[in-house]
Each structure stands twice: as C-alpha cells, then as structure tokens.
Amino acid sequence: MPLNEWIGLLFILAAAPFFLAGSVGLLRFPDLYCRLHALTKADNIGLGLLILGLMIQSLSLADFLKLLLIWLLVLLAGSTAAHLVARSALRQGRKPWERR
Amino acid sequence: MNIVLLYALTGCAIFTVGLYALFTRRHLLRKVLAANVAGSGLFLVFIAIAYGTPGERPDPVPHAMVLTGIVVAVSATALALVLAVRFRAVTGRTSFGEEEEAKRDEEPGASSVKAPDDKDGEGT
Amino acid sequence: MTMSEFYFGYALFLLLTVAISLIRVLRGPTSGDRMLSAQLFGTSGVGILLLLGRGMEMPALWDVALVFALLAAVAAVAFVQRVWKSGEQKEAKSDAS
Amino acid sequence: MISALSLFDLVLIILLLWLAWHLLSARDLFRATVLFITYGLLMSLAWVRLKAPDVALAEAAIGAGITGALVLVALGRFGEAESDEAEPGSLWLRGLVASAALGLFALLGWAVWSLPTEMAGLKAQVFERMGESGVENPVTGVLLNFRAWDTLLEMAVLFLAVLGAWSLGEAEEPSMPAPGESLLALVRLLIPLIVLVSGYLLWLGETAPGGAFQGGAVLASGFVLLLLAGVRPIPSLMGWPLRAALGSGFALFLVVAVAVTGGSRMLLEYPPGWEKGLILLIEGVLTLAIAVTLGVLFAGGRPPASPGAGKRGEKR
Numbered sequence: 198m199p200l201n202e203w204i205g206l207l208f209i210l211a212a213a214p215f216f217l218a219g220s221v222g223l224l225r226f227p228d229l230y231c232r233l234h235a236l237t238k239a240d241n242i243g244l245g246l247l248i249l250g251l252m253i254q255s256l257s258l259a260d261f262l263k264l265l266l267i268w269l270l271v272l273l274a275g276s277t278a279a280h281l282v283a284r285s286a287l288r289q290g291r292k293p294w295e296r297r
Numbered sequence: 298m299n300i301v302l303l304y305a306l307t308g309c310a311i312f313t314v315g316l317y318a319l320f321t322r323r324h325l326l327r328k329v330l331a332a333n334v335a336g337s338g339l340f341l342v343f344i345a346i347a348y349g350t351p352g353e354r355p356d357p358v359p360h361a362m363v364l365t366g367i368v369v370a371v372s373a374t375a376l377a378l379v380l381a382v383r384f385r386a387v388t389g390r391t392s393f394g395e396e397e398e399a400k401r402d403e404e405p406g407a408s409s410v411k412a413p414d415d416k417d418g419e420g421t
Numbered sequence: 422m423t424m425s426e427f428y429f430g431y432a433l434f435l436l437l438t439v440a441i442s443l444i445r446v447l448r449g450p451t452s453g454d455r456m457l458s459a460q461l462f463g464t465s466g467v468g469i470l471l472l473l474g475r476g477m478e479m480p481a482l483w484d485v486a487l488v489f490a491l492l493a494a495v496a497a498v499a500f501v502q503r504v505w506k507s508g509e510q511k512e513a514k515s516d517a518s
Numbered sequence: 519m520i521s522a523l524s525l526f527d528l529v530l531i532i533l534l535l536w537l538a539w540h541l542l543s544a545r546d547l548f549r550a551t552v553l554f555i556t557y558g559l560l561m562s563l564a565w566v567r568l569k570a571p572d573v574a575l576a577e578a579a580i581g582a583g584i585t586g587a588l589v590l591v592a593l594g595r596f597g598e599a600e601s602d603e604a605e606p607g608s609l610w611l612r613g614l615v616a617s618a619a620l621g622l623f624a625l626l627g628w629a630v631w632s633l634p635t636e637m638a639g640l641k642a643q644v645f646e647r648m649g650e651s652g653v654e655n656p657v658t659g660v661l662l663n664f665r666a667w668d669t670l671l672e673m674a675v676l677f678l679a680v681l682g683a684w685s686l687g688e689a690e691e692p693s694m695p696a697p698g699e700s701l702l703a704l705v706r707l708l709i710p711l712i713v714l715v716s717g718y719l720l721w722l723g724e725t726a727p728g729g730a731f732q733g734g735a736v737l738a739s740g741f742v743l744l745l746l747a748g749v750r751p752i753p754s755l756m757g758w759p760l761r762a763a764l765g766s767g768f769a770l771f772l773v774v775a776v777a778v779t780g781g782s783r784m785l786l787e788y789p790p791g792w793e794k795g796l797i798l799l800i801e802g803v804l805t806l807a808i809a810v811t812l813g814v815l816f817a818g819g820r821p822p823a824s825p826g827a828g829k830r831g832e833k834r
C-alpha cells in the first residue's frame with residue numbers, strides 16, 4: 198500500500214476519539230449549553246480529521262474539492278444550528294448550568 | 298440467513314408496525330407518521346429484492362419504482378399535513394372521532410373504530 | 422483483515438455512537454437537546470457515508486454525503502423558527518433536573 | 519468470523535426497527551418527530567447498503583431537507599401544548615388490531631421467505647437494451663424511457679396534490695421570530711450551493727446516480743429554507759409564472775408523449791436518435807417542476823390573492 202494511504206489512515210484513526218467524545222459528551226454533560234460544545238467537537242475535529250485522511254488517500258483534485266466542500270458544509274450547519282438553538286434557549290430564559 | 302432476506306423481513310416488520318400504528322393512534326400527525334413508516338417498510342422490501350437478483354448490480358426497475366414512490370409519498374404527506382392543520386383550525390380537534398375533546402381529557406374507550414382515513418394516502 | 426474491512430468496522434463504530442446519542446433524544450429534557458442529537462446524527466451520517474463509499478468502492482456515496490451535509494441545517498432552522506418559540510411552560514417543569 | 523459489514527447491517531436493522539417502534543409510540547410528538555428524522559437518515563444508509571445510491575440520494579434530499587421540516591412546521595401549527603396527549607383507546611381493541619397485524623406480518627414474512635432465491639427480475643431486459651435508452655444510468659433509463667409512463671403519472675399526482683392543497687385555502691402567514699444575522703448568513707451561503715448541487719445532480723443523472731428527482735428535491739429544500747427564513751417572494755412571480763412552473767412538468771411530458779406518437783410508434787416511444795435530447799429536456803423541466811411543487815406544498819396553501827403578501831419565490 199502506498200505511503201499516502203498509510204498516512205491518511207492515521208488521520209482517519211485519530212478522528213475516532215472525537216466522534217466518541219461527541220456522543221458521550223452529548224449524553225453526560227449537564228445542560229444544553231455544555232452539550233452544544235460536545236456536538237461541535239464531532240463535526241469540527243472528528244469529521245475534519247476523517248476528511249483530511251480521505252483527502253490524503255485519494256490524491257485527486259475533484260475528490261479533494263468535494264471532501265473540502267462537505268466538511269465546510271457540515272461545519273456551517275453544525276455551528277449555525279448550535280448557535281440558533283442556543284439563542285432560542287437563552288431567549289426563553291433558560292439559565293446555563295453552574296457548578297454548585 | 299442472508300442479508301437480502303434479513304432486510305426484506307425487516308421491511309415487512311416495519312410495514313406491519315406502521316399499519317398497526319395507523320389504526321391505533323388517534324392524533325392526526327401520528328397517523329401521518331405511521332403512513333410514512335409503513336410506506337418505507339414497503340420500499341425496503343422492494344430494494345432488498347432488487348439487491349437479491351443474481352449478478353453484480355441490483356435490478357434497476359424496483360429502484361425506479363421506489364424513487365417514484367418516495368416523491369409521491371412526500372407530496373401525499375404534505376397534502377395530508379395541510380389537511381390535518383386545516384381540520385384542526387376548523388374543528389379545534391386533533392383527531393377524528395365523535396367525542397368532544399376540546400378539553401382534551403381522556404375519554405374512556407374510543408367509541409368508534411376509525412376507518413383508514415383517506416388523508417393518509419401514501420404513494421407508490 | 423482487508424482494507425475495506427477496516428472502513429466497514431469504522432462505519433460500524435460510528436453507527437454505534439449514533440445509537441448512544443439516541444439516548445439523549447429519549448431523555449431530553451428540552452426539545453433543544455433532542456434536536457441537537459439529530460444534528461449529531463447528520464455529522465455521523467456523513468462520516469459513515471464517506472467510509473462506506475470508500476469501502477464499497479461506490480463513489481456515488483460521496484454525493485449522498487454531500488447532500489446530507491448541504492441540508493443538515495434545514496431541520497434545525499425549521500425547529501427554531503417554527504416550533505421552539507412556544508411551549509416553554511410545559512418544558513419548564515421537566516427542565517429542573 | 520462475522521464480517522464487519524454484516525454486523526453493520528445487523529445494528530442498522532435493529533436501530534431501524536427500534537426507531538420505527540419508538541417514533542410511533544412516543545407520547546411526546548416532538549420526540550416522535552426527531553426520531554422520525556433520524557429514521558429517515560438511517561433509512562438512506564440502508565439504501566446505500568443495498569446498493570441503491572439513486573434511492574439513497576433522493577431519501578437524503580427529501581428526508582433531510584423536506585419531510586423533517588414539513589412535520590416540524592405542522593407540529594408548530596398544531597401547537598406544542600397539545601402534542602403531549604396520551605393515546606387512549608380500549609385495550610382489547612388494540613389487542614385485536616395487534617393480533618391482526620401479527621397475522622399480516624406472518625403472511626408477509628412467509629411470502630418473502632418463500633420467494634425463489636434467484637429471481638431474475640427485469641434486470642436482463644433493462645441491461646440488454648440500455649444502448650437504446652439514450653442514457654447510461656439504468657435507473658434514469660427506466661424512469662424516463664422504459665417506464666416513463668410511471669414518471670408521467672407521478673407528475674400528475676404532484677400536480678393533483680398542489681390542487682388539493684390550494685383548494686383548502688390560502689397559506690397563512692406564519693408567526694415566527696425575525697431571522698437573525700446568522701440565519702440570514704446561512705441562507706446566503708447555502709442557496710447558491712443548493713442551486714449548484716441541484717444542477718450537478720441533474721447533470722450526473724445521465725451517467726451516474728442522480729437525476730431530476732434528486733435535483734428537484736435538493737432545489738425544493740432551497741425553497742423550504744427561504745420560506746423558513748421569512749424571505750418574501752417577488753409578488754409578480756406569484757401569479758401566472760408560479761402556475762406555469764407548477765404545470766410545466768406534467769404538461770411538457772404529456773406534449774412529448776403525444777408528439778412522438780405516430781406511424782408505428784406508441785405513446786412515449788421516443789424516435790431513435792432523439793432519446794438523449796428528449797430525456798435531457800424533460801429532466802430539466804421536471805427538476806424545476808418538482809422543486810416548485812414541493813416548495814408550494816411546504817408553504818401549505820395558495821398564495822394570498824392580495825399582491826404584496828406573497829408566499830414563496832425563487833429569484834430574489
């Protein structure tokens with residue numbers, strides 16, 4: 198297997214913990230605002246590393262651009278959704294969780 | 298058990314669950330969801346059988362039929378939802394049936410079996 | 422283990438993380454929490470499609486991933502614009518946890 | 519040893535069944551809706567696993583972009599307070615329906631089980647004559663040539679759905695918060711990309727998975743997004759241009775179907791050499807017609823008669 202495939206594989210593997218962290222964080226964090234934080238880890242870094250790995254493996258410009266577009270779109274969707282939900286929650290007067 | 302059979306049987310199970318819910322749930326939105334779920338079970342059977350045909354590539358004819366079905370299902374869903382919202386606006390109720398439920402308290406025993414209503418028509 | 426087995430195993434792992442976050446949909450407590458879980462499925466779904474596309478050698482799956490990513494925000498927008506502006510009272514009591 | 523892929527299938531099937539059951543029995547309607555959206559996403563993974571990428575594309579576009587938003591908006595109009603109602607009903611009646619359903623499942627399962635393992639289907643016939651279809655993607659060939667009849671009637675169904683929705687009254691002005699900067703920025707970024715991807719899928723459809731349905735569904739999501747952001751349509755487009763776009767798919771298809779008839783050719787039998795051009799023309803118009811139809815159905819009624827208070831629009 199060519200070297201670039203191995204390097205790509207490393208990046209893909211490195212993404213796994215972030216996906217897991219996203220799910221576990223969503224489950225374990227105490228309130229909505231903290232959970233937003235967990236969510237964005239999965240799409241920023243998890244999917245980012247995964248896509249970076251696939252880019253290194255494919256070495257084709259068309260694939261590269263398509264993957265980049267996918268990642269940017271997921272980032273845009275994730276961050277906007279998180280922002281909108283948080284704004285709605287704040288407007289409804291939901292207080293962020295505090296350590297007691 | 299091979300994968301084709303597994304998916305096809307899952308499709309049958311989903312279809313049955315959807316049909317059961319279509320008859321037993323009262324809230325109109327739930328009925329719309331139930332019709333959609335039942336339809337998707339049917340699609341799953343089609344696609345599984347297409348996958349099971351001998352050879353490398355699946356049979357394109359069921360794929361085309363399901364594709365048509367999905368688009369028809371979404372337009373039927375949209376129409377059903379418009380009808381449901383309208384029904385709610387006119388009658389103030391969220392389900393069929395004779396009893397007054399404006400106060401939406403629990404009435405003992407549904408007095409009538411609802412006919413499979415026309416508004417849940419799902420496509421194909 | 423062949424290379425495609427690796428991608429399939431990875432896709433399975435992502436599917437399992439989806440299953441974990443389904444618990445959040447059930448628990449809530451607010452509608453916002455449930456909606457966020459759905460948002461996370463979008464991301465994991467894109468990951469699964471990319472990996473399956475690679476493992477099954479079906480480049481068309483990356484187009485499916487592209488559509489997933491493109492429309493990932495629509496449901497959340499519908500939610501904040503049309504649903505989550507009313508009904509606070511109902512949720513307020515279950516929100517105390 | 520079990521392969522990772524069969525484990526994937528197994529987990530996917532369990533999740534699908536679990537979701538189907540829970541989304542239909544959830545007491546909270548909002549929870550049911552979120553489960554329904556997830557169910558759609560997972561369903562498109564099932565299409566992928568069964569090597570039906572055309573179907574997966576359509577499910578992704580419709581499930582993520584339209585159905586979820588449709589149900590959420592309907593939920594918003596119903597009012598959340600009423601969504602939490604328990605589902606009453608006598609126990610034995612439910613038991614009756616349940617046992618009937620179980621019986622039906624047994625019958626269906628038996629029918630599926632006893633299907634011959636090696637069914638040829640219509641695959642051989644399709645692949646044998648692909649050369650005459652004018653396109654390379656077999657699903658597009660079936661949809662727009664071999665079984666174009668289905669697609670023609672589908673357009674009729676879409677048109678009827680709009681007639682039905684419009685006959686119920688005008689679309690009401692939704693009450694929603696003014697869109698903030700971030701939402702507007704999202705819309706500004708996404709709309710051009712949606713148009714681009716829709717065209718890309720349409721163009722792909724000739725040789726690879728994609729086509730008018732997928733392109734149309736993606737474009738329709740663009741309309742959905744505009745409506746959700748409260749973008750006003752251009753009133754002058756809400757009159758006959760809108761109606762023309764709604765009818766265009768069915769009308770053009772019908773005209774082509776009849777026009778190619780003659781001599782020994784039957785309805786919808788394209789003359790040799792013309793297939794590709796005709797399919798491209800039909801697909802292009804269908805994409806727009808499907809998109810506008812779904813957008814209008816999402817708006818939920820005919821545009822208000824008074825000018826200036828239109829309902830949906832394209833080019834801003």
